[in-house]
Amino acid sequence: xxSTKGRYAIRVLIDLAENDNGGYIPLKDIxxxxxxxxxxxxxxxxxxxxxxxxxxxxxxGGGYKLCRKPKDYIIGEVIELMEGPLCSVACLAGExxxxxxxxxxxxxxxxxxxxxxxxDFFYGKKLSDLIKKK
Amino acid sequence: xxSTKGRYAIRVLIDLAENDNGGYIPLKDIxxxxxxxxxxxxxxxxxxxxxxxxxxxxxxGGGYKLCRKPKDYIIGEVIELMEGPLCSVACLAGExxxxxxxxxxxxxxxxxxxxxxxxDFFYGKKLSDLIKKK
DNA sequence: TTAATTACCTATTGACATAGTAGGTAAAAG
DNA sequence: CTTTTACCTACTATGTCAATAGGTAATTAA
Numbered sequence: 001x002x003s004t005k006g007r008y009a010i011r012v013l014i015d016l017a018e019n020d021n022g023g024y025i026p027l028k029d030i031x032x033x034x035x036x037x038x039x040x041x042x043x044x045x046x047x048x049x050x051x052x053x054x055x056x057x058x059x060x061g062g063g064y065k066l067c068r069k070p071k072d073y074i075i076g077e078v079i080e081l082m083e084g085p086l087c088s089v090a091c092l093a094g095e096x097x098x099x100x101x102x103x104x105x106x107x108x109x110x111x112x113x114x115x116x117x118x119x120d121f122f123y124g125k126k127l128s129d130l131i132k133k134k
Numbered sequence: 135x136x137s138t139k140g141r142y143a144i145r146v147l148i149d150l151a152e153n154d155n156g157g158y159i160p161l162k163d164i165x166x167x168x169x170x171x172x173x174x175x176x177x178x179x180x181x182x183x184x185x186x187x188x189x190x191x192x193x194x195g196g197g198y199k200l201c202r203k204p205k206d207y208i209i210g211e212v213i214e215l216m217e218g219p220l221c222s223v224a225c226l227a228g229e230x231x232x233x234x235x236x237x238x239x240x241x242x243x244x245x246x247x248x249x250x251x252x253x254d255f256f257y258g259k260k261l262s263d264l265i266k267k268k
Numbered sequence: 269t270t271a272a273t274t275a276c277c278t279a280t281t282g283a284c285a286t287a288g289t290a291g292g293t294a295a296a297a298g
Numbered sequence: 299c300t301t302t303t304a305c306c307t308a309c310t311a312t313g314t315c316a317a318t319a320g321g322t323a324a325t326t327a328a
Contacts, residue, residue: 001221001222001223001224002222002223002245003285003286003287004224004286004287004288005286005287007223007241010241011240011241014240014241024303026302026303026304027303027304028302028303035235037287037288037289039288039289039290040287040288040289042304042305042306043287043288045304046304046305046306049304049305056303056304056305057295057296057303057304058294058295058296058302058303058304058305059294059295059296059297059301059302059303059304060296060297060298060301060302060303061296061297061298061302061303062295062296062297062302062303062304063303063304064304075244087135088135088136089135089136089141090135090138101169106145106148106264106265106266107141107144107145107148107264110209110259110263110264111136114255114256117251117255118252121248121251122248125244129244130240130241130244131240132240137314137315137316138315138316138317139315139316158274160273160274160275161274161275162273162274171316171317171318173317173318173319174316174317174318176275176276176277177316177317179275180275180276180277183275183276190274190275190276191274191275191324191325192273192274192275192276192323192324192325193272193273193274193275193323193324193325193326194272194273194274194324194325194326194327195273195274195325195326195327196273196274196275196324196325196326197274197275198275269328270327270328271326271327271328272325272326272327272328273324273325273326273327274323274324274325274326275322275323275324275325276321276322276323276324277320277321277322277323278319278320278321278322279318279319279320279321280317280318280319280320281316281317281318281319282315282316282317282318283314283315283316283317284313284314284315284316285312285313285314285315286311286312286313286314287310287311287312287313288309288310288311288312289308289309289310289311290307290308290309290310291306291307291308291309292305292306292307292308293304293305293306293307294303294304294305294306295302295303295304295305296301296302296303296304297300297301297302297303298299298300298301298302
């Protein structure tokens with residue numbers, strides 16, 4: 001299951017893209033449009049800023065804005081930022097699979113095939129695929 | 135992420151298929167071969183019995199055995215039994231989607247496409263695809 | 269008939285993640 | 299110098315995960 005953090009992060013990016021006017025967009029406005037608690041969104045945009053997906057500006061006239069073109073945001077990267085690696089089973093999560101059953105595991109190939117499918121799906125989706133054409 | 139319950143359930147079915155001798159196989163043996171706590175497996179086989187995937191027999195000479203051919207076990211059904219519906223987001227989980235943003239949601243189509251892909255993947259996998267050919 | 273073996277049952281636990289809330293400080297613009 | 303905004307740390311309630319604990323009931327073999 002994709003959690004609210006991942007889903008809300010995508011919705012924030014969509015909101016920023018669709019309401020882009022060249023300037024900064026206050027979080028208050030995003031929260032109102034998306035009907036999500038502003039307090040909770042603060043946690044999410046913080047991660048997006050730290051990852052370099054958006055930029056924030058304090059003070060009056062401040063807010064957030066995108067720093068790339070919508071085409072250059074990969075949805076899979078956003079999800080992995082908010083939720084950790086797209087991975088179906090614990091033995092494929094770390095850097096290397098150190099499961100002692102690895103060699104004889106009947107199910108491992110299925111999980112690997114599944115993970116590849118999921119990865120390809122979300123890395124093939126761009127923010128530009130989700131916004132309403134202007 | 136697929137939890138241990140789902141993964142272990144599949145491994146139990148594989149174990150029963152690969153060690154099938156016509157009779158019942160004690161859980162103790164499965165636990166030893168799979169290196170999983172017997173106590174924990176009790177929870178899992180209970181669900182499998184209740185769902186009609188396997189049958190159990192008490193007493194000496196008892197244990198568990200499959201009640202279908204490996205070809206007739208759909209992996210997706212096993213996973214959904216152990217983990218609940220294969221569903222990526224909360225708004226697609228229940229019987230009907232009552233989200234008020236449904237009509238205008240930019241992301242819903244992506245989640246629906248994703249869920250369909252995942253469903254097709256696991257409903258296309260059979261137990262017979264996972265066992266070592268005898 | 270009794271001992272061994274096995275499934276089956278209810279309850280409990282520690283650790284962690286999720287989905288937030290609360291109450292502040294710092295920065296920038298008018 | 300006041301308003302607006304981002305940014306920061308901490309806290310909390312609820313639920314899920316991954317088991318463990320300690321039994322009872324059923325069945326078979328000696």
